[in-house]
Amino acid sequence: MPHLDPYFKQVDELTEKFIQRLREAVAIPSISSEDERRPDVVKMGHWLADQIKALGGTVELRELGKQPAPHEHLDLPPCLLARYGDDPKKKTVLLYGHYDVQPAQKSDGWATDPFTLTIDDKGRMYGRGSTDDKGPVLGWLNAIEAHQKAGVEVPVNLVMCFEGMEENGSEGLDDVIRAEAKKFFKDTDVVCISDNYWLGTEKPCLTYGVRGCNYYSIEISGPGQDLHSGVYGGMTHEPMTDLIRMMDSLVNPDGKILIEGIDDLVAPLTETEAALYPPIAFTMDDLHESLGAEVAIFDNKVDSLKRKMRYPSLSLHGIEGAFYTPGAKTVIPAKVIGKFSIRTVPNMEIDEVTKLVEKHINAEFAKLKSKNTMKFHIVHCGKWWVEDPNHANYTAAAKAVERVYKVKPDMTREGGSIPVTLTFQEELGKNVLLLPMGSSTDAAHSINEKLDKRNYIEGTKLLGAYLHYVAGELKDA
Amino acid sequence: MPHLDPYFKQVDELTEKFIQRLREAVAIPSISSEDERRPDVVKMGHWLADQIKALGGTVELRELGKQPAPHEHLDLPPCLLARYGDDPKKKTVLLYGHYDVQPAQKSDGWATDPFTLTIDDKGRMYGRGSTDDKGPVLGWLNAIEAHQKAGVEVPVNLVMCFEGMEENGSEGLDDVIRAEAKKFFKDTDVVCISDNYWLGTEKPCLTYGVRGCNYYSIEISGPGQDLHSGVYGGMTHEPMTDLIRMMDSLVNPDGKILIEGIDDLVAPLTETEAALYPPIAFTMDDLHESLGAEVAIFDNKVDSLKRKMRYPSLSLHGIEGAFYTPGAKTVIPAKVIGKFSIRTVPNMEIDEVTKLVEKHINAEFAKLKSKNTMKFHIVHCGKWWVEDPNHANYTAAAKAVERVYKVKPDMTREGGSIPVTLTFQEELGKNVLLLPMGSSTDAAHSINEKLDKRNYIEGTKLLGAYLHYVAGELKDA
CATH class of the missing domain: 3.40.630.10 (Zn peptidases)
Incomplete structure (x- = not known):
């Protein structure tokens, strides 16, 4: 031209x-x-x-x-x-x-x-x-x-x-x-x-x-108000204890999502697609620099890029309602809301993912045998x-x-x-x-x-x- | 008189x-x-x-x-x-x-x-x-x-x-x-x-x-700054994922402390002491009223009172550094600090308890195989x-x-x-x-x-x- x-x-x-x-x-x-x-x-x-x-x-x-x-x-x-x-x-x-x-x-x-x-x-x-x-x-x-x-x-x-x-x-x-x-x-x-x-x-x-993003929250409530952990600790089901166990059931420290069925929704990697990753101009040094520390899960570029570009991930963002400031407070929070989201990839349909997540959440809560109340919320979903x-x-x-x-x-x-x-x-x-x-x-x-x-x-x-x-x-x- | x-x-x-x-x-x-x-x-x-x-x-x-x-x-x-x-x-x-x-x-x-x-x-x-x-x-x-x-x-x-x-x-x-x-x-x-x-x-x-109170915190840090969960989710070890697993390893939803050796420190219940609990003027209705909901772990007065008065308890108070406000934020927090405390009873000496807690924390963190950094802090202890x-x-x-x-x-x-x-x-x-x-x-x-x-x-x-x-x-x- x-x-x-x-x-x-x-x-x-x-x-x-x-x-x-x-x-x-x-x-x-x-x-x-x-x-x-x-x-x-x-x-x-x-x-x-x-x-x-x-x-x-x-x-x-x-x-x-x-x-x-x-x-x-x-x-x-x-x-x-x-x-x-x-x-x-x-x-x-x-x-x-x-x-x-x-x-x-x-x-x-x-x-x-x-x-x-x-x-x-x-x-x-x-x-x-x-x-x-x-x-x-x-x-x-x-x-x-x-x-x-x-x-x-x-x-x-x-x-x-x-x-x-x-x-x-x-x-x-x-x-x-x-x-x-x-x-x-x-x-x-x-x-x-x-x-x-x-x-x-x-x-x-x-x-x-x-990637898409399905954002969810788990709300656990029990006592009518925040309680003193000295006065009530050991007598009552604590919403934080329940929530932490629920959140822990979602993902492993190596990033593996523990919700049954999620992996089955992910489109298989074709040879054509696989060939796209090795040439990409990106190094582990680049990744470590942008992370600000050597905390990458994988030690090689291709696995890292695939995880970001074509596999789902689950992040635990935080908890609303618990003690969050510096210092010490001996509180049993009465109501806590755990926030997490799943980054979605082909062929994870929003509703299919939500169904699996909800099923998992309900099953995990039942395992707790807690007298607290659990609510699962869909915060927002984008494909x-x-x-x-x-x-x-x-x-x-x-x-x-x-x-x-x-x-x-x-x-x-x-x-x-x-x-x-x-x-x-x-x-x-x-x-x-x-x-x-x-x-x-x-x-x-x-x-x-x-x-x-x-x-x-x-x-x-x-x-x-x-x-x-x-x-x-x-x-x- | x-x-x-x-x-x-x-x-x-x-x-x-x-x-x-x-x-x-x-x-x-x-x-x-x-x-x-x-x-x-x-x-x-x-x-x-x-x-x-x-x-x-x-x-x-x-x-x-x-x-x-x-x-x-x-x-x-x-x-x-x-x-x-x-x-x-x-x-x-x-x-x-x-x-x-x-x-x-x-x-x-x-x-x-x-x-x-x-x-x-x-x-x-x-x-x-x-x-x-x-x-x-x-x-x-x-x-x-x-x-x-x-x-x-x-x-x-x-x-x-x-x-x-x-x-x-x-x-x-x-x-x-x-x-x-x-x-x-x-x-x-x-x-x-x-x-x-x-x-x-x-x-x-x-x-x-x-009871006494030993207050601790677990600090997990990794990335140099908060990260976008879309851009980095799946590529990096997330401090929240590590922390949630660590906190989950401490206590069961029924209040049982999972730190090895803690129960062995508790003074055995003598018959004389056991006889003190049944006459105490206290009912499950009183407990439910003060809890504001029927979330007591035990269904009877004596067990409830013993848990409060003569057994240790562990409460998870909250997390500093994670997302805590209402709404949704797709953040991977770079540094999070989990707060928890143990209410202590005879014969749990402060330093013995701390030694067991620290050993547990170190062992659990090693299990994660995480590249993040963990620090254990003693916040305050009272006997x-x-x-x-x-x-x-x-x-x-x-x-x-x-x-x-x-x-x-x-x-x-x-x-x-x-x-x-x-x-x-x-x-x-x-x-x-x-x-x-x-x-x-x-x-x-x-x-x-x-x-x-x-x-x-x-x-x-x-x-x-x-x-x-x-x-x-x-x-x-």
């Missing part, structure tokens, strides 16, 4: 302008989870709409109504439904991203003001939202602009869906996607989302799956998403990576959840691709969030190149 | 004056754990000293220096060392009590102002400190006054030790007792403490033992105290109970701890008696603390009668 060269050249030439665009975006503190910042989220939505319009796109700022209780006094920020190009001869790519950010204040421990883009001598661009997700969203706009200035035609129609509530539960988004699946999104051929990260710092990846990584959408992205970074991308699955992937897959019935721009050290959601200048600029090239390859692949398909 | 009758008559006649004395004491909010109330604690000490002096006693307000860090800006309230009578021909009884109180404010849920003694139509006298421990302390003063007005000689010398920090760790008290054991307290023949409660509401008891209930001190108190209440007292042991009992026993080498005035429904430490008028007035008679009987028993012994 020779016409990519003038495009790439133009991206390089526009580098300072693109950084200035990111600087302006970072300066708007569009924190969606803080009531008093809501006007800034709305401001950010309008700023982004103006940028798209200035490039010749059309934008609807779709109002989503009031936020649900207890924030019903707040209007949800608008969802941007934008379009660039409307040529019936071209394929259509749906782009998703978000323009809101996580909370941040200098006093949290930031080295620089979180809403002033600050570039150090290694080209690290610090600022809230730099990598999550303002940088990637602007990457698409940069790609359009560089095409225009290079005189290269954007080879596909772009339909954009940029929301302002991603960091606060994506309120209202699913409704929009459902409502527009056969309308605004109807011409979509493939979906591309740039809102995750490379596994490491050097090698790009394409992400074709995420896993897995895409066919051999689809033209992925082949195109892989070629774009090779063109820009001179390396084959890793094919990865995320351990965590990105619910919107599943919604697009289910509502549109189209292939969804996660095409990350940032790297594993970007500290999204943490202090000192950053995006490397290289990832921003080469990433802009990548997004643009992807559009050309996907146009080609889809035509050939 | 015919001279008790005019004394009893005088107590009845002075009832209103005695209630007024309690009213004045309750009105001074001598909360020892609140910095800003410290002047009120000191004021209360002086008020009490003045009361003793007005009755002809001598009082030293012993200064105890500064409170330990982080409250080193505060002077400890004085410990009152008082004496009434100094007749070498008489036996000497050491009285201990405290003039400080637990925190209280109307907004906690009190039906009346906690520092205004309020008497309802059933004779319940509500007010902070009414039963814990101002009522019982004033009971001794009332007894002296009624003796004087009845023209009956107090048959023993009284040495008093009234502290102002009992509700805040009894700072400085042990030092005073040690320092004065061979000086101010040197003539002590027996010790009597009125600072606990009947098991029920109708039958008085004498308390000859309390049990048991007295010979056949000593003249108890025989005298039992006779006094029969005289005043027309019933033999229950012989009980407390499940909780009263450390000063052990200090007096060890430092003075004298028999210590717990002779409670209040009943099980008095709500010490809770909202709506009260002392029944009957318990205050008959209790004053009881304390006075005890002095006569103990003088007699000690002379005969």
Whole structure:
């Protein structure tokens, strides 16, 4: 694809302008989870709409109504439904991203003001939202602009869906996607989302799956009020003793889930899939560095990656109602609630998993012969998403990576959840691709969030190149 | 003892004056754990000293220096060392009590102002400190006054030790007792403490033992920081999983302690001791009422009482560092600290117990084959105290109970701890008696603390009668 060269050249030439665009975006503190910042989220939505319009796109700022209780006094920020190009001869790519950010204040421990883009001598661009997700969203706009200035035609129609509530539960988004699946999104051929990260710092990846999450709680209550352990210890069934035994019955220290039947739901590992793990650019040193200690269960990369990407895991998060502060308190808590969740993978259906968990919980509680009362609660459940990584959408992205970074991308699955992937897959019935721009050290959601200048600029090239390859692949398909 | 009758008559006649004395004491909010109330604690000490002096006693307000860090800006309230009578021909009884109180404010849920003694139509006298421990302390003063007005000689010398920090760790008290054991307290023949409660509401008891408490924690740490359970679940050893298994290894839901060797330390039950439990005025209904639910482990009184009074128990109090608020958080906590304590009984020596616990903890952690780090901490340990209930001190108190209440007292042991009992026993080498005035429904430490008028007035008679009987028993012994 020779016409990519003038495009790439133009991206390089526009580098300072693109950084200035990111600087302006970072300066708007569009924190969606803080009531008093809501006007800034709305401001950010309008700023982004103006940028798209200035490039010749059309934008609807779709109002989503009031936020649900207890924030019903707040209007949800608008969802941007934008379009660039409307040529019936071209394929259509749906782009998703978000323009809101996580909370941040200098006093949290930031080295620089979180809403002033600050570039150090290694080209690290610090600022809230730099990598999550303002940088990637602007990457698409940069790609359009560089095409225009290079005189290269954007080879596909772009339909954009940029929301302002991603960091606060994506309120209202699913409704929009459902409502527009056969309308605004109807011409979509493939979906591309740039809102995750490379596994490491050097090698790009394409992400074709995420785990789901079934979150549960076990509530044990007995005495009418907290009791003094001196006065009543030994006389009464203690809810904590029961709960600790119940929680212990769920998982082994080596991570093995002890709920009967769970393992049977997991899709068998095929040879094709197994072959994806060894090439992935990831080392045990990387893992130990990100864990902050040598506490990995496995001593090798492949088992570690499989555990994260294609096997379920069960974590015990904590207990509500027990003594939790420093110091000593001789209390028998009257009611305790243990929280745990299972990360799910194909082919674990939400309800099947819940049925097995509930059966296990009931059987374990019966074993206790306790006079306390047990309640099992489903807190929330979200399904896993897995895409066919051999689809033209992925082949195109892989070629774009090779063109820009001179390396084959890793094919990865995320351990965590990105619910919107599943919604697009289910509502549109189209292939969804996660095409990350940032790297594993970007500290999204943490202090000192950053995006490397290289990832921003080469990433802009990548997004643009992807559009050309996907146009080609889809035509050939 | 015919001279008790005019004394009893005088107590009845002075009832209103005695209630007024309690009213004045309750009105001074001598909360020892609140910095800003410290002047009120000191004021209360002086008020009490003045009361003793007005009755002809001598009082030293012993200064105890500064409170330990982080409250080193505060002077400890004085410990009152008082004496009434100094007749070498008489036996000497050491009285201990405290003039400080637990925190209280109307907004906690009190039906009346906690520092205004309020008497309802059933004779319940509500007010902070009414039963814990101002009522019982004033009971001794009332007894002296009624003796004087009845023209009956107090048959023993009284040495008093009234502290102002009992509700805040009894700072400085042990030092005073040690320092004065061979000086101010040197003539002590027996010790009597009125600072606990009947098991029920109708039958008085004498308390000859309390359990000790060894409080421990298990700290498990691994990852350098809290991790996202989606991203890392399944790849890493999770401190919570390890801790839950460790805590589960300590105790069964039926209360059985699983630490090897603990049961072997418990003194065997003799026939004499076994005979003490069946007559105790206590029913399963009482237990269920105080538990607030039918969650007692045993279905009979005797087993329940033995578990509380003469067997150890282990309670799991909570976990520091894990997720503890309502809602859901998909966190892998990086460092968690499990808190538990063992209530100890004869002949469980503190260090022997700790050795067994530590051995158990180390063995269980080794079983996990976890790469996390485990630390075992001793938080605090206090020994049990048991007295010979056949000593003249108890025989005298039992006779006094029969005289005043027309019933033999229950012989009980407390499940909780009263450390000063052990200090007096060890430092003075004298028999210590717990002779409670209040009943099980008095709500010490809770909202709506009260002392029944009957318990205050008959209790004053009881304390006075005890002095006569103990003088007699000690002379005969």
